[in-house]
Amino acid sequence: MPRRPRTPRLAAAALAAALIAVFAPATAPARAATPTDYCAARCTDILPPGENGNATLAEILLNKAFGSRPAHTDDQLGPYAALAAGYGGLTDGQLRSFFNDASFGVPADQVASTTRPRADVAIVRDKATGVPHITGTTRYGTEFGAGYAAGQDRLWVMDLFRHVGRGELSGFAGGAAANRQLEQSFWQAAPYTEDELQRQIDAIAAQGDRAKQALADAGAYLDGINQYIREAYSGRYFPGEYDLTGHIDAITNAGTIEPFKLTDLVALAAVVGALFGSGGGGELASAQVKLAAEARYGKDAGDAVWASLREADDPEAVQTLHDGQSFPYAQPPADPQGTAMPDPGSVVPEQMVQDATGSAQQTATKAAGVLPGNLLTAKHGMSNALLVSGAHTDDGHPVAVFGPQTGYFAPQLLMLEELQGPGISARGAAFAGLSFYVQLGRGQDYAWSATSAGQDITDTYAVPLCTTDGSPATLTADHYLRGGQCVPLERLERKDAWKPTTADSTAAGSYTLVMYRTDYGLVTARGTVGGKPVAFTSLRSTYRHEADSIIGFQMLNDPGAVHDPASFQQAAQNINYTFNWFYADSAHIAYYNSGSNPVRAPGVDPGLPVRAEAAYLWRDFDPAANTARYTPPAEHPNSVDQDYYVSWNNKQADDYASAGFGNGSVHRADLLDDRVKALLAGGGRVSRVSLTQAMEGAALADLRAEDVLPDLIRVIRSAPVTDPALATAVQKLENWRAAGAQRKETKAGSHTYADADAIRTLDAWWPLLADAVFRPGLGDGLYAALTGALQINESPSGGQTGATGGSASANESIPHKGSAFQYGWWSYLDKDLRGVLGGPVAGPLARPYCGGGDPAACRTALLASLKQALAQTPAQVYPGDADCSAGDQWCADSIIQRPLGGVTDAKSTWQNRPTYQQVVQFPAHR
Template identity: 80%
Template sequence: MRLRPHPLRFPAAALAAALFATAAPTAAAAPSATTTTAAPDYCAARCADILPPGENGNATLAEILLNRMFGSRPAHTDDQLGPYAALASGYPGLTEAGLRGFFNDASFGVPADQVAGTTSPRPDVTIVRDKAAGIPHITGTTRYGTEFGAGYAAAQDRLWVMDLFRHVGRGQLSGFAGGAGANRQLEQSFWQAAPYTEAELQQQIDVLAARGGRATQALADANAYLDGVNQYAQQAYNARTFPGEYDLTGHIDAITNAGSIEPFKLTDLVALASVVGALFGAGGGGELASAQVKSAAEAAYGKDAGDALWKSLREADDPEAVRTLHDGQQFPYGTVPDHPQGEAVPDPGSVVPERLVYDATGSAGTAATAAPGVLPGNLLTAKHGMSNALLVSGAHTDDGHPVAVFGPQTGYFAPQLLMLEEIQGPGISARGAAFAGLSFYVQLGRGQDYAWSATSAGQDITDTYAVPLCTTDGSPVTTAADSYLWHGSCLPFDRLERKDAWAPTTADNTPAGSYTLVMRRSNYGLVTARGTVGGAPVAFTSLRSTYRHEADSIIGFQELNDPGAVHDPASFQQAAQDINYTFNWFYADSAHIAFYNSGTNPVRAAGVDGGLPVLARPAYEWADFDPATNTARYTPAAEHPQSVDQDYYVSWNNKQAAGFTSAGFGNGSVHRANLLEDRVKALLRNGGKASRVSLTQAMEGAALADLRAEDVLPDLIRVLRSAPVTDPGALTALQRLEGWLADGAQRKETSPGSHAYADADAIRVMDAWWPLVAEGVMRPGLGDPLFTALTGALQINESPSGGQSGPVSGGPVSVNESSPHRGSAFQYGWWSYLDKDLRGVLGDPVAGPLARPFCGGGDLAACRGVLLDTLTKAAAQTSAQVYPGDAGCGAGDQWCADSIVQRPLGGVTDAASTWQNRPTYQQVVQFPSHR
């Protein structure tokens, strides 16, 4: 495999100086001769974790150049990647002792013989690095010193990444890292989601300060953390040990050292928090796409039949969907009303996205193409399916203590967005992962006698309003109007601007350019599009409950790190409630497991369907809505899905509970979470007992599974085998698929490191067949307009390689494949549609069926013909057609097409690794005792 070099420029005059420079260590001392343990540890060496590629995310210019020339890497840059990747082949024979070969020991402290080095940037804090992974273990004697040390260690490991993301959060990435098309695409998407003035970033801090109590302590912690960041940055600048990316992007001259690293401030942390919140902690916002499906369905089938079809495709509360809470718990939220009030379905063809870019000059006048940047351009806009969790209560485990295997799927980057750390000090005792720049608290990890993790929940906290446009001068109102109606008054939109400009020496060598990013804001939220409803011009706005409140979650994270605050399921759930992002939180200690769904869920007006655009009128606003503070009445804690000591929990971004309506489309009978649910059920069947080993094996078995093959292929085979298959090509393909299914339907290597799949031909056929058969089954009954609208609401496919399209008819169709090489797969697709429809054709009972038959119009023989035709076409596609190749993979290289690439955020690159659909950061824990 060939990886594209990262597009950072090399100052030619600096090459020799950099290569022969000797980097002096900063504030380092010899290894300690004593064991460092700052707090009681009740896990007894039964806590483990992993975060590839490695802890060290800083490389000097010399180290970057050596990496490019000779492939060498700084210590601890990629040492967690090998064990992480090896689990894919090693999990079937996994043993308790063997877990250490695939995970880090996540015990507190560092044994004396494992101390690699000790740093004391202040007398009241010590940072110990372990030999195994180079993780910082921070121990402070004062609260200030502890947090200062956390900031110092964060800058040691992630200074460049922190700088990147504070600029992303402000819509100024191009000016900082170059005007590559992907950089522009990314900063534009974040500016659309969270455009803030500097005063508004400061306002979030001021609101926190006024709360007092824990909020006051949190701001003090953040300030101490920033002091540590800035001290390290200044020391590294003086010693020339700062990240070499500052040289490569022209911020510091590699010869003279002229330049600077801008000091970090509190508003930077709010900007960083807004990025994290937009990426992982928001839900909803797909109302326009849903409305366009509804409109197209009604146009095709009439009002009543079309509405029924739209509801069945939406699967808002599908009775066959896998749920995290499976003991019959009901948590109604976002329930679809029988007779929606205030719905604002746009007139067909009227919706036009809001203009974002103004005053473009130079290279900014060209399209923001996919030219490589320092981050993926679609980091925010591509749909994300992240994170999984498997927990089993002590009543069903080998030693009577709960076991958990869980972690977030935050993507694969070099260095990671997350970093590992241990923090021990007054009121803080935790080890785990935290986002770079926000690591004054561990966000996912373990305390002294408990562990916690999260999956993205995505419940609907974002609504779309159709805001009537108006003019203040009496001129005719068109969709170009720059004012809107609010409670009878015509008000101008707020205009939020961010100018970004980049120099000629940009990362991708494009000419200099600049533009101004503009978002318009109303009391009903940010303008995302314009159109008409019933012929009247409107602006469609996005109103998110966490907008202007991204910093609020700091309190919940503080509590999770405080052993005095969290000590049992109830106190854990209280801490999770204090986090306003939409997450599913999971907890395990020696006696209990627990679950809580967090998020500021707005209370909607009676009769309003949150899954559709709503007319912007007082009657349809959120309860107690105050646009001045963007606050409202929220559902109380008791109404959030929650549980303690259910027999087991699984989550892979699926439905939380009955009645808790899914935002968007795709939570139906076949979901990625079924892969976990089925395996955990199998472990516990007939009184079986789970262990750390068997639960890890269940997770990894699901991580290598092809959801389409495991849960939909049996339906396809039954239809095809309903009569003899006589065509030789189709029969051969079918037999190979049947063999793969019998072999476990996994995408696994023939042997470790072979870079070739077992059942490779069957996998090729499946990859080629799915988009063809999905379209062949669904498009004739949907019709072209509805088919196109539905692909906008829910993509057809999400395979690991992301390279298949393959329309049957009607010209090219975008199947909305997500980015390749990112690991996460099978979250979004038409799996349920085909499963329900084919079972209906076969005469099986189907709960929550589609409102009409699709495959062959419901006729088995005709349906079989569709499947045979599409299978024959799929089997005829070559590997080069199915896997067309990209910058790092040759056409036809199946393994490489699937492989995980640690996307470079800086100058050092890592090798690709075999595909796995598992969390990026992962814990395996089983506490034998408790305080």
């Protein structure tokens, strides 16, 4: 039975108004035992905007014309948004007002529908949310049902992302500039031939019984998806986006929806891994900062400045493991070996786009992209977690509030589901198209979640270019030196074309995406080192291995595999993406940092490009398989029953070096850490309610106002502020800080912030402030290089450009995304100002900047930049866009569920909060 009734297809003229591997089932049906739910109604979750992600053409057109939406399209958005206003007076009984009941099963009086796509599986949907609860009497039937439900809820999104993963988005969804930018960035990160996608499957098949079962599960899942496709196509209730993009004719139904196959799942896994499970790779940007610092200050002094700005192992950084545990990894060596510094000004990015014709030669088209073009390339943080051990809770059982921040989309990239069958018992969230296992959620008596860890698993090598005829090589050479031989660069290409749609009314065009590959990674740039031409490559340990994590996720869903902290950590070890994994049951909390961490050659600095020579490669490196020796599990940060854990993409532990720049004394994880410490102070007892309040208090806080503004005020208040306008502004900033430094509405739905003037002042001031403090000392060259390594600001609106002139490298450029304050110069300002004030600073910057270290001169610079900020109009601070009028502060900050299809959702007030989130406390255990 289909999930929803058939709806007629509309005439083509109406379009302008809107935008297998087959596995046999088990011969002897195995009946799954009814699982015991040990959470006893204390497990809740939420995933806006709603579970239903498919809409027919008629439903899309009705949404455009009248704002109506199919059932369960946005019913989780309201409760999610309402927590921002309602968390202060939250009670235990009110949790269900803001979160879903995440108990197993559906009470009989709450069953909305039951679908049986096969005799051995039932898909029951609840009235409240429409979430699929899938119960199979055979393993095959369970996974078949998971695939069928995925088709019902996310078919269009799944189709989008299998094309993103292959560098084919514009050919599938139209030639908008953003679509092209996105497919190019993913093609650069993970270019594969179809044969290489299949090789990942073949490699898994050779890894034992669990791996074979995982592939059988994936095959059954695909069978379910493809049965839904056949039924939806013949019944004419498939997603209307297929009509809108010209894949199916709205009148004749001519066209196809291509069936899914195993290699599609690998392509989807590659997208997820590139977005959320990689780290490192910024070595060229780091080298540019180092070179600019040396040019400004001289070799020794410049290197000291570079090292202090890098903050690879800052002693003031907030850490997930805070009991002094040491896990040395990726530390900058005292005497680097094999470093390959590019000659200044020589680096040029590799040109991926070739043979462009027609509209592909344009820089933009009429249509908007289906996803942000810089979804992969723009820096943005993910996810948070708060866990408190039972020794510090209200009833002696651990409490966890955690979830991933995967962005806000309509429909969401994730979907909710419950899976119950032989060897499978879980409820939670899974990425669309990979939902044969729950990736983040709960089992019978435990829950788990993750945050992006981002440790350095990607290195840059300088590969000498050469010619076969002995002539001097240039940057355009198509050969490179490997073991003393001149061999050709391997060319990987993706021919791409699209045809115009109603929304994308341009002439047809095409281009070819080209990446070159060496034994030392993918070519991302070219330049010279010591005057000799080289290709700079990116070598990622998970490249060619994105599908390997399937075994770890299978274990997390298996109640026989995970039953305590040790077995949870073993499951997490089987996930090669860079994630921080968290676990809670009735008695324990635990943590494990996953990822394929390569063992580097002694003396190699992971933060700089390295010469592509045997002495400096990863130990036991095999270029054919892209494998190496990896650090053993015991050397990954891990812990059981620490008093509490917090994570918001921050540093993991002592000596576990941070990739990139700026992980220092001020980090958004401080917002969580300070609040949990306050809950535990004086022997306090934590509850689900109080930990949720701590999370939401941090979600509404402005990190700059909470942790840097006090330094600014101390400098400014060192003498009387005589200018009346400046004095008023400073007083408003102080009042806002004293009131909690939150970006919060005056009342729910007012669309007006309390402390709106102070918020606008700080938004305008921050980029001007950074410029006034640092540019005089850094100089233009180093200032620009540093913004290339670490953006200055990541405010909720992302619209403040200040003195940077709107540089994409200096300011976050994905608006309305919720996630904020991960990347910015917070630590630099904090450390420098504390130094100017004469206070103690552990791991200080190598030299003073504000006023050259003179407090009076620093104060003058701060007040001058503040005066500049006050001169900006609201329209200048909050430039208008397609969704908001210029000057509308609340709207500029607001979260927009970016449409991946034809249905749109309402804006919601800003929160810096996970997209999918659980609140759990297990009172019992098996």
